[in-house]
Amino acid sequence: MxxxxxxxxxxxxxxxxxxxxxxxxxxxxxxxxxxxxxxxxQEDETRRMYAAIRKKFRWIRRRLTVEDIEAL
Amino acid sequence: MYLNLxxxxxxxxxxxxxxxxxxxxxxxxxxxxxxxxxxAMEKDFxxxxxxxYHEEYGDEIGLFLSELNCETFxxxxxxxxxxxxxxxxxxxERMVAMxxxxxxxxxxxxxxxxxxxxxxxxTMEVLTEACPSLQIAVCACFEEGVKNFHGCNxxxxxxxxxxxxxxxxxxxxxxxxxxxxxxxxxGIVGVCHLSRDPALSYESRNDFWxxxxxxxxxxLGNEGEVHPYDFNLVDLYRAQxxxxxxxxxxxxxxGPNWLTHNMNIEDPVEVSQxxxxxxxxxxxxxxxxxxxxxxxxxxFAAWYRANRPLGEPELFHAREMLYGSGKHYVWYLDxxxxxxxxxxxxxxxxxxxxxxxxxxxSTGPDSPSLYDGSYPYLIQSQYRSGAANHSFDxxxxxxxxTHGEETVDLCACPTKCSGxxxxxxGVHVSLTPAKLRFSDGLTAAVQxxxxxxxxxxxxxxxxxxxxxxxxxxxxxxxxxxxxxxTIEYPEDLHGVTLAVDGDxxxxxxxxxxxxxxxxxxxxxxxxxxxxxxxxxxxxxxxGAAPRGTAVEGFLFSPYFTLTLETTLRxxxxxxxxxxxxxxx
Numbered sequence: 001m002x003x004x005x006x007x008x009x010x011x012x013x014x015x016x017x018x019x020x021x022x023x024x025x026x027x028x029x030x031x032x033x034x035x036x037x038x039x040x041x042q043e044d045e046t047r048r049m050y051a052a053i054r055k056k057f058r059w060i061r062r063r064l065t066v067e068d069i070e071a072l
Numbered sequence: 073m074y075l076n077l078x079x080x081x082x083x084x085x086x087x088x089x090x091x092x093x094x095x096x097x098x099x100x101x102x103x104x105x106x107x108x109x110x111x112a113m114e115k116d117f118x119x120x121x122x123x124x125y126h127e128e129y130g131d132e133i134g135l136f137l138s139e140l141n142c143e144t145f146x147x148x149x150x151x152x153x154x155x156x157x158x159x160x161x162x163x164x165e166r167m168v169a170m171x172x173x174x175x176x177x178x179x180x181x182x183x184x185x186x187x188x189x190x191x192x193x194x195t196m197e198v199l200t201e202a203c204p205s206l207q208i209a210v211c212a213c214f215e216e217g218v219k220n221f222h223g224c225n226x227x228x229x230x231x232x233x234x235x236x237x238x239x240x241x242x243x244x245x246x247x248x249x250x251x252x253x254x255x256x257x258x259g260i261v262g263v264c265h266l267s268r269d270p271a272l273s274y275e276s277r278n279d280f281w282x283x284x285x286x287x288x289x290x291x292l293g294n295e296g297e298v299h300p301y302d303f304n305l306v307d308l309y310r311a312q313x314x315x316x317x318x319x320x321x322x323x324x325x326x327g328p329n330w331l332t333h334n335m336n337i338e339d340p341v342e343v344s345q346x347x348x349x350x351x352x353x354x355x356x357x358x359x360x361x362x363x364x365x366x367x368x369x370x371x372f373a374a375w376y377r378a379n380r381p382l383g384e385p386e387l388f389h390a391r392e393m394l395y396g397s398g399k400h401y402v403w404y405l406d407x408x409x410x411x412x413x414x415x416x417x418x419x420x421x422x423x424x425x426x427x428x429x430x431x432x433x434s435t436g437p438d439s440p441s442l443y444d445g446s447y448p449y450l451i452q453s454q455y456r457s458g459a460a461n462h463s464f465d466x467x468x469x470x471x472x473x474t475h476g477e478e479t480v481d482l483c484a485c486p487t488k489c490s491g492x493x494x495x496x497x498g499v500h501v502s503l504t505p506a507k508l509r510f511s512d513g514l515t516a517a518v519q520x521x522x523x524x525x526x527x528x529x530x531x532x533x534x535x536x537x538x539x540x541x542x543x544x545x546x547x548x549x550x551x552x553x554x555x556x557x558t559i560e561y562p563e564d565l566h567g568v569t570l571a572v573d574g575d576x577x578x579x580x581x582x583x584x585x586x587x588x589x590x591x592x593x594x595x596x597x598x599x600x601x602x603x604x605x606x607x608x609x610x611x612x613x614x615g616a617a618p619r620g621t622a623v624e625g626f627l628f629s630p631y632f633t634l635t636l637e638t639t640l641r642x643x644x645x646x647x648x649x650x651x652x653x654x655x656x
Contacts, residue, residue, distance in 0.1 A: 010335045020223050020277055022290070024335045036225070050338065054292050058396030063300040066307045072391045072398040 014049035015039040073310050074375065075355055075366045076263065077102050078187065078210070078325040080136050081112045081122070089328035091121070096349050098129050100356035103366045105132040107187045107210075107325075111142035113174045123179070132368035134185030135175055137199075140167060157192045157445060158229065160438040164198045172202055181205070185369035187325070189213055189265055190232040192445050194434040196247050196258050208261040208373035210325065211247050212236070215273040217446050218455060218559050223277045233558065234425040234447030236405055237270055238321045239263045239372070241382055245432040248447045252407045253382055261373040267309055267322045270390040271401050274412065274423065274454065281305075281394075283322055285347035286330035289337045293394055297343055302351050304393045310363065315387040315492055319379065321372070322364075324351065383407050385499055385524065389489055400489045402501050408528040409652055410447075415489055417459060418482025419503040419520040421469040421530075424451040424554075426652040428528040429606035446558035448604045450652075455560040456631075459483040464629040467554050469650075471518060471534055473508055474547040480508045482518065498525040505537050515540040516642075518548075528652040531613055539642035546641070550648040552634040556604045562630040569600040570622035570632055573611075586626045594620020597634040600655050607655045610634045613647035 013034035016023040025032040025039075025046070033040040041049070054060060064072075077097055081090040097104045106125060112118045125131040137156045146152065148170065149163060156167055175183055182203050187210035191199065200206055217233035235248030242262040243251040251257035269281035280291025285302050288294055293301045312320045330337075331345050358364035367375065388403040402413040407427060414422035425447045435445045450467070453459070457466020459481070471482040485506035493500045501524075505517035517538040523531035534548060557563045571579035574591030593616040598609035610620075623633040638646050 010333075011338055012336065017292070020219065020280075021225065022223060022336050023225065047338070050292060054295065057293060057394045059301075059394055060293065060295055061298055061300060062304075062393075062396070064304040064307060064393055066311045069304070069308055069311045069391055069393070072393075072400075 011043060011046050013037060013039050014046055014053060017050075018053050073306075073313065073320045073322055073358070073364045074372055075102070075359075075364055076105060076321075076323040076369050076372055077352070077355070077366065078105050078107055078323060078369070080107045080109065080139070080187075080325075080327060081118050082139070082328050083111055083115075086328045086332065087118065089331040092331060092345065093326070093328060093348070094125060096352050100352050102352060102356055102359070103130065103132075103368050103371075105134055105185055105369045107134045107136035107185070108175070108178075109136040109139035110145055110171050110174060111139060112136075113171075113178050114142050114144060119178045130368075132185060132370060133179055133183065134187060134369060135171055135183040137168075137171065137186060137188040137191075137195075140171075144170070155229065156188055157190045157195050157435050158443060160436045161194045161198065161434070162438075164195050164436070165202070168195075168198050168202050185209065185373075187211075187265070189216070189230055190435075190445055191247050192433060192435040192439075193245050193247055194436065194439070196242060197244070200258055200260060206260050207370045208263065210265045210323070211242060211262045213265045213278065214268045214270070215278045219277045220279050223279070229443045231443060231558065232445040234410065234449060235264075236262070236386065236410070237264060237268060237388060237403065238386060239376055239380070240386070240405075243430075245430060246447060248433070248445070249427045249430065250405065250407050251382060257382065261376045263321065263323060263369075263372070265323075266325055267305070269305055269308070269393075270388045270403055271392040271399065272394065274401060283324050283351075284326050284330070285351050286326060286334065286337060286344050289339050289344060289347065294339070294347065296339065297346055299347050299350070301394055302347065303354050306351075306354060306358070308391065308393065312388055315389060317380070317384070324355070385526075387492060387499065389492060402489050402492070404499060404501070404522075404524055406524070406526065408526070409530075411524075411530065413489070413501060413503075413522060414453065415487045415503055417453075417468070418470060418485045418506045418518075419487050419522070420453070420459075420483055421451050422453040422458065423449060425449055426528070426604070426606045426608070428652045429604050429654050431604050444558055448556050448558055450554040450556060450606070450608055452557070456555060456557065456562075465553060466629075466631060469532070469553070470551045471520070472549040472551055473516065473518065474549070475510045475514055475544065476512070478510050478512075480510065482506050482508075485518075487520070498523060500524075513540070514544060516546060530650040531647055532650060533645060533647040535645040536640040536642055542642045544641070545639050548638055548640050548646055550610065550636045550646070552608070552610050552650065553631050554599065554608060554634075555631045556601050556606070563603065565625070565630055565632070567602055568632060570598070570624060571600070572597045572620050572622050574616060574620055580622075580624060582624055582632065584626050584630070585624055587624045588621055590619065590621040592619055593617075594636060596620070597622045597636065599632045599634060602655060605655045607651075607653045608634070609651040609653070610636055611649050611651065612636060613649050617646075
């Protein structure tokens with residue numbers, strides 16, 4: 001698997017992302033914060049908020065074939 | 073389904089990921105078109121690799137015009153902007169000449185394919201004049217504009233909404249408009265950058281919901297390595313084949329920057345690479361099963377020219393597949409208009425672009441449009457209010473059904489598309505009945521059918537299929553609320569003329585005064601919008617309607633409204649003709 005030197009993961013603000021806006025969080029040690037809104041939190045909290053955003057996608061795990069789509 | 077798999081080399085560390093993409097495609101045996109930028113052509117090792125890919129695998133080599141910034145370019149143009157469509161015509165000419173000269177030096181001839189996220193009319197003209205060998209270009213991003221601008225912190229200046237979603241013959245004067253005939257045509261086949269989700273690209277960002285696994289990751293539409301949406305979107309496009317003469321078109325055009333660390337993706341790099349590989353594997357599987365044919369871009373152009381005549385309408389029956397609503401949208405496109413039927417709102421029109429007006433659109437500092445390449449709308453229900461929510465409603469159509477003192481707006485009565493047929497009279501889109509319930513217990517069902525006979529006309533047929541009291545008389549009002557624009561904010565409507573024809577013909581010039589002109593025995597109600605050279609008219613398909621109105625708005629509701637009213641009983645029907653034409 002090819003890896004870049006930049007093979008780190010950054011985090012986006014979950015509050016802005018819930019409004020369909022990409023804002024990469026800054027961080028001060030383990031505390032992440034958003035410069036566009038007042039969100040602040042650690043990585044695990046931030047990832048839990050991503051999971052919460054994903055809850056709106058009720059079919060995120062559902063495979064729909066052509067036949068399934070035609071039957072919708 | 074016909075597939076174009078497109079790759080492009082990028083500079084620096086990203087080049088390794090381009091090679092990874094190439095390896096994946098070649099392992100699966102998919103045909104690739106490599107779109108080469110000016111910076112890539114400055115790197116001899118890249119040119120040599122690309123030639124080798126061409127010789128060993130038959131990859132087509134095309135020209136990429138959305139990455140320009142390199143030392144030679146900066147020396148010549150003193151600018152770092154990569155967006156060719158946002159330069160002046162003079163600079164477009166020089167840039168195209170520079171890129172073609174370099175292309176010839178590197179590859180010994182002119183390209184047959186090219187790509188940019190958007191090619192406005194002047195870029196298209198410059199390119200096709202300078203490169204007569206060109207057969208096809210990626211030249212637009214379906215519904216990329218306002219929502220992406222917001223989503224990218226108001227910093228992404230790619231506005232080209234209002235165009236086709238698949239392949240088309242771009243017209244002179246406006247790339248997004250399908251050409252009427254050979255004289256009107258630029259002369260090449262246009263295709264979109266990526267295949268977007270026609271439901272979610274209307275409701276939200278098209279750069280989340282596309283034939284691009286990393287875009288879907290960006291939108292959080294996957295859960296790690298679980299990503300059925302990527303395959304569902306392929307199958308949604310495959311499901312369109314019966315509507316369009318047995319064909320559908322898909323393209324995958326993922327930059328290598330999406331297969332490594334990307335600031336808009338929180339998944340590990342390995343996941344991004346795995347999802348891309350799995351999408352290609354699925355496309356390879358479909359090819360092996362005889363369900364898909366992979367082609368280079370120029371091969372697809374040749375197929376398209378041989379099989380899709382100019383002026384052929386195109387349809388897309390979209391179903392929402394991620395939220396789990398199953399909502400239906402129907403897109404219709406011909407040389408006179410692009411229309412979106414929002415079935416969830418009783419079958420209203422949620423987006424309407426009058427190609428018949430032939431609005432010209434070049435972008436760049438020497439154009440009045442500046443950055444904005446979008447084709448003007450008459451209706452855009454996401455940007456311009458649509459059904460009433462906070463205060464007044466905005467651009468949309470609907471049917472208002474009145475019983476006694478109570479009116480039900482069909483926007484509150486969900487329907488679905490029940491069938492799409494084509495015959496010698498055109499295209500016919502039928503919806504399931506909208507079910508209405510009034511507070512006194514009366515129930516009714518209205519079944520809507522849209523007919524597209526061509527010539528800039530839409531026949532909207534409303535059948536009062538059921539009424540719980542067969543003696544009840546219901547008043548129905550066919551309702552069109554419009555304006556013009558390309559973005560969310562209102563444009564100046566001064567000078568728009570509103571008029572009614574009937575017993576008392578009358579007209580007014582729009583001045584935000586909240587006036588109404590009305591007539592009995594209405595034969596037509598219309599708005600003439602000189603700003604976009606467009607006339608929109610609503611008239612009864614047969615005879616006259618008992619009443620028709622044209623209503624001026626005010627600055628808190630900057631729209632015009634056209635209505636036709638009549639009375640129906642159970643079994644009755646009313647058909648209106650929405651006519652778009654070029655204003656004289």
